[in-house]
Amino acid sequence: MNWLLANFPQTWELTTAHLYLSLVPTVIGVVLALGLGLIFGNRPRSRAVITSIASAVFTIPSLALFVVIPSLIGTQILDPLNVLIALSLYSSSLLVRTVFDALDAVAPEVLSAAEALGYSPARRRVFVDLPLALGPLAAGTRVAAVTNVSLVSVGAVIGVGGLGQLFVSGYQRNYPDQILAGIIMILILALILDRLIAVGARLATPWLHQGATAKSSTNNAPRNPSISTGANTEGVSS
Amino acid sequence: MITFESVSKSYPGGTRAVDELNLEIATGSFTVLVGPSGCGKTTSMRMINRMVTPSSGRVLIDGQDVSGIRAVTLRLGIGYVLQNAGLFPHRTVLDNVGTVQRLLGLNKAQARAKAYEALERVGLDASLALRYPAQLSGGQQQRVGVARALAADPPILLMDEPFSAVDPIVRLELQQEVQRLQAEIKKTIVMVTHDIDEALTLGDKIAVLAPGGVLQQYADPLSILTRPATNFVSSLVSKDRGFRALSFESLTGLSTTELPAPDTAGRIHLPTLGNGFSAEINHDAATVCWSDGVTVRSAPQPIIRPGDSLRTGLDAVLASPSSAALLADHDGNIGSYFTLADLQPLLSKATRVSS
Ligand SMILES: Nc1ncnc2c1ncn2[C@@H]1O[C@H](COP(=O)(O)OP(=O)(O)OP(=O)(O)O)[C@@H](O)[C@H]1O
Numbered sequence: 350m351n352w353l354l355a356n357f358p359q360t361w362e363l364t365t366a367h368l369y370l371s372l373v374p375t376v377i378g379v380v381l382a383l384g385l386g387l388i389f390g391n392r393p394r395s396r397a398v399i400t401s402i403a404s405a406v407f408t409i410p411s412l413a414l415f416v417v418i419p420s421l422i423g424t425q426i427l428d429p430l431n432v433l434i435a436l437s438l439y440s441s442s443l444l445v446r447t448v449f450d451a452l453d454a455v456a457p458e459v460l461s462a463a464e465a466l467g468y469s470p471a472r473r474r475v476f477v478d479l480p481l482a483l484g485p486l487a488a489g490t491r492v493a494a495v496t497n498v499s500l501v502s503v504g505a506v507i508g509v510g511g512l513g514q515l516f517v518s519g520y521q522r523n524y525p526d527q528i529l530a531g532i533i534m535i536l537i538l539a540l541i542l543d544r545l546i547a548v549g550a551r552l553a554t555p556w557l558h559q560g561a562t563a564k565s566s567t568n569n570a571p572r573n574p575s576i577s578t579g580a581n582t583e584g585v586s587s
Numbered sequence: 588m589i590t591f592e593s594v595s596k597s598y599p600g601g602t603r604a605v606d607e608l609n610l611e612i613a614t615g616s617f618t619v620l621v622g623p624s625g626c627g628k629t630t631s632m633r634m635i636n637r638m639v640t641p642s643s644g645r646v647l648i649d650g651q652d653v654s655g656i657r658a659v660t661l662r663l664g665i666g667y668v669l670q671n672a673g674l675f676p677h678r679t680v681l682d683n684v685g686t687v688q689r690l691l692g693l694n695k696a697q698a699r700a701k702a703y704e705a706l707e708r709v710g711l712d713a714s715l716a717l718r719y720p721a722q723l724s725g726g727q728q729q730r731v732g733v734a735r736a737l738a739a740d741p742p743i744l745l746m747d748e749p750f751s752a753v754d755p756i757v758r759l760e761l762q763q764e765v766q767r768l769q770a771e772i773k774k775t776i777v778m779v780t781h782d783i784d785e786a787l788t789l790g791d792k793i794a795v796l797a798p799g800g801v802l803q804q805y806a807d808p809l810s811i812l813t814r815p816a817t818n819f820v821s822s823l824v825s826k827d828r829g830f831r832a833l834s835f836e837s838l839t840g841l842s843t844t845e846l847p848a849p850d851t852a853g854r855i856h857l858p859t860l861g862n863g864f865s866a867e868i869n870h871d872a873a874t875v876c877w878s879d880g881v882t883v884r885s886a887p888q889p890i891i892r893p894g895d896s897l898r899t900g901l902d903a904v905l906a907s908p909s910s911a912a913l914l915a916d917h918d919g920n921i922g923s924y925f926t927l928a929d930l931q932p933l934l935s936k937a938t939r940v941s942s
């Protein structure tokens with residue numbers, strides 16, 4: 350703790366770098382996954398190919414990917430771009446399947462309705478399928494973001510790792526306080542990011558959160574005695 | 588006018604869904620496609636708005652082959668109601684109803700203004716406008732579905748089993764609502780159902796389809812009931828046939844008893860009934876509540892109008908706790924009542940005619 354307080358400016362710098370390295374791939378992952386999902390969601394052949402590639406990418410260890418990417422695209426080994434690309438690949442691989450599943454979960458009646466009312470296929474994708482996929486996509490994005498926060502630290506081994514560098518130097522200098530500081534900051538970062546995405550998703554999908562409030566506050570309250578009983582016992586015990 | 592010209596549809600795998608269908612659906616008529624599950628009702632109807640393409644034959648709207656009209660353009664001019672409403676879960680009631688206007692290029696405010704009108708037309712309270720579909724009952728969702736189909740005022744309305752997923756009471760309410768709407772707006776309505784009763788109640792014309800998509804009979808309800816063209820049709824209508832036939836008999840010649848004046852509390856006492864019941868006419872002037880001073884007030888019962896059928900009159904008497912039903916005259920004045928005994932002569936006459 351002392352170390353963290355004494356070296357706060359340095360830690361803060363590493364934290365912002367860490368945030369950048371984990372957030373950018375998350376955003377790229379979401380965009381790529383949505384694009385691929387919406388374009389190929391109802392083309393079984395392309396979809397199967399994409400899913401296989403996504404699974405394959407996921408089995409590659411992150412460190413291996415960090416090291417291999419420079420030789421593939423000619424970047425410097427210390428270029429942060431390597432980490433950004435690797436994590437974007439992971440994120441989109443994780444999320445593209447979420448998007449496929451979310452699109453499958455849209456009720457066929459809703460799709461028929463869209464078709465019957467006069468949506469063109471492209472318009473339907475954007476104005477019906479896309480918003481309906483947002484709920485599950487948000488859940489996946491939270492996982493992807495937190496995963497990225499933890500994977501970025503692996504990058505420290507190749508010299509680009511945000512807070513992960515505290516682990517490397519703490520280990521080399523046999524200085525547990527520094528390692529602890531890294532862990533604390535990474536945890537805080539992951540928690541904050543997770544909450545932010547959760548709140549953002551809530552705002553973007555109001556229809557998924559209205560039901561509960563409307564029902565408990567008005568007509569359905571008497572029909573659902575278990576809820577009020579639960580609240581009461583909770584009140585007594587606390 | 589919607590015309591099916593020897594239309595057939597086979598699905599890959601060899602299923603014959605529709606077989607050589609010829610049908611002329613008049614503009615402004617209410618046509619019902621009826622038949623058992625899998626007989627090609629939905630397939631036939633979806634060929635009108637090009638959601639299904641015929642394997643052979645043509646579908647024409649006012650003489651124009653629909654295959655020559657851009658699918659999206661065609662559909663924007665044809666309302667569509669689905670079995671489970673198929674509302675967009677992510678849009679409020681208002682925005683669901685305004686969907687077609689938005690697709691037609693109106694801005695959000697204009698679409699919403701139209702949507703409010705449509706909600707009113709189908710009898711939905713404006714207070715529901717900002718709810719999401721998940722916050723509505725099944726019956727309300729179905730009404731929203733109807734409002735959405737009607738909002739852009741399309742000349743043609745297609746409905747695929749619009750009332751089959753709601754309970755019988757709500758179904759009856761919705762059926763009456765649609766009948767009322769049709770009397771008001773005179774669309775060309777094509778409805779699919781597997782409920783022959785619903786078909787007979789709502790349709791001006793009924794097309795009976797048998798498995799394999801073969802048209803059995805295309806006629807008005809009374810002909811379907813009294814002159815079934817094939818064994819398939821007669822087996823379909825044989826159950827409750829006598830009772831159904833009463834739907835086509837009028838109340839002309841019904842003898843009634845004059846209602847006495849109400850007391851100061853607005854109750855009409857009917858000592859002649861001999862069961863102590865008194866009637867209280869509700870503010871809507873369309874229903875009446877009965878009480879015998881002992882048990883609680885009954886649920887509202889319909890007041891019969893001169894144009895109602897013998898079946899409606901019989902239903903009302905049988906459902907009334909007092910065994911009597913009130914009758915309004917042509918001007919809407921509620922001046923008389925009748926009982927089962929009064930219906931008896933009409934019933935005897937009707938059964939003599941139809942058997
Ligand atoms: N997309 C499809 N692919 C293959 N077969 C189909 C398809 N759609 C319908 N069918 C078949 O065509 C026949 C007619 O189907 P359709 O949906 O028109 O029946 P329906 O009369 O509407 O039945 P229901 O009352 O059950 O809705 C059925 O045998 C059905 O299995």
Ligand SMILES: [Mg+2]
Pocket residue numbers: 628629630747779
């Ligand atoms: Mg069907």
